[in-house]
Amino acid sequence: MISTRLRPRAGFALPAVLAVTGVVTLVFLVAITALASLNAEARSARDRIRFMQGAMTAEAAIAYLAATNPIDSQSIVIGGQRTLDVFDTASLAEDANAGVGTPSHLHLDxxxxxxxxxxxxxxxxxxxxxxINLAAxxxxxxxxxxGLIGVAENEAPQLIAAFRDYVDTDDLRQIDGAEAAQYGTDGPANRPLRRASEWLSVKGARAAVDPALWRRIRPDLVYDRTSNGVNVNTMTPAAIAVVFGLSAEQAQAAIRARRQAPFLSINAFETVTGQANLGDPERVYTFPTRRMVYTIHDSRSPWTYRGRLTLTPTGNEQPFWIDQTEQTEAPRRAVAPKTDATPFPDPTR
Incomplete structure (x- = not known):
């Protein structure tokens, strides 16, 4: 009988070791990636908390300054004369003796x-x-x-009608509009917008707009059915273009003129822009409303906080209201624009 010796399996251990090493390495890579992700989330959470603490402080400062100082045609006059009679020499002398200096201005434009x-x-x-008040x-x-947000001309009639159906209280579909059957879900809200950004929930709106153009004009948008007035002394260039149909050059001419001296009437505004019959004089103001929108940007993270402050006509217990607050994270923006920023007035002055 011939005996044969089994030949050893040469090279078996090395592939096994490499396989085990690869699995262990993969596990470590997954763990490191997960840890890095957790660290990134933790940093983002810290940045968000830090930003909100600063934003709440800034919001309180804005509310305090607006509620305790007079407002002129363009700004909150910090340290300004609060008496209704500017020729009240006794009050002026009293303020002078109290050490009241030259007032500073927190502009509302x-x-x-x-x-x-x-x-x-x-x-x-x-x-x-x-x-730009979407309700007006x-x-x-x-x-x-x-035209400013990239909506095609042929889509305008449908969006206008769908917006009306979205904010009205009935379920009757307008021509080219959209009610529950067209949404395929619960239908439109059938109530006023809670904030301007909700306009994107109107059927067809999100697909029709250019996202970059929408983000650019979003700070210029509000929604308020209780007010339809416009103030030519504080209007943004986009608001001037949309409300009055003026060009960018005409808008800049108006802004330059009002920085020299505020407009006292719509006629003065029309003279500067070279355009007559710009609107109903009853809804064109030269004085701010008691509602102001503030936007707070972080210079170290992409967070933005926005809200609306409403000053009540009278009453010390509730001198103001804050609503329509929203916090957003701007895509691909590292720091807030600060090229033309001036120091914020000291609220403790």
Whole structure:
């Protein structure tokens, strides 16, 4: 009988070791990736909390300054004369003896203010009557707005009708409109918008707009059915273009003129822009409303906080209301624009 010796399996251990090493390495890579993701989420959460602490402080400062100082045609006059009679020499002398200095102005036309460290925030305050009120636009102004956000001309009639169906209280579909059957879900809200960004929930709106153009004009938008006035002394360039149909050059001419001296009438505004019959004089103001929209940007993260401050006519227990607050994260934006920012006034002055 011939005996044969089994030949050893040469090279078996090395592939096994490599396989085990690969599995262990993969496990470590997954763990490291997960840990890095957790660290990134933790950093984002810390940035968000830090930003909201600063934003709440800035919001309180804005509310305090607005509630305790007079407002002129373009700004909150910090340290200004509160008496109704500017020729009241006794009050003026009393203020002078009390050491009241030259007042400073917190403008309500959307210019940037820099809130110093440790917050490092940029603040913009805008009179609501200087913005584009979606609730007060006629069909012509809506079409001008659509042109700024990339909506095709042939889609305008459907969007205008769908928007009306969205905010009305009935379920009757307008021509080219959209009610529950067209949405395929629970239907439109059938109530006023809670904030301007809800306009994107109107059927067809999100697909029709250019996202980049929408983000650019979003700070200029508000929604308020209780007010339809516009203030030519605080209107943004976009609001001037949409509401009055003026060109960018005409809008800039108006802004330059009002920085020299505020407009006292719609006629003065028309003279500067070279355009007559710009609107109903009863809804064109030269004085701010008691509602102002503020936007707070973080200079160290992409967070943005926005809200609306409403000053009540009278009463010390509730001198103001804050509503329509929203916090957003701007895509691909590292820091807030601060090129033209001026120092934010000291609330303790």
């Amino acid at each position: 959307g210019r940037s203010y820099d809130l110093a460290a440790p917050q490092s925030l940029t603040i913009q305050i805008q009179d609501q009557a200087g913005l 636009l006629d069909s012509f102004a809506q079409r001008r707005l659509f």
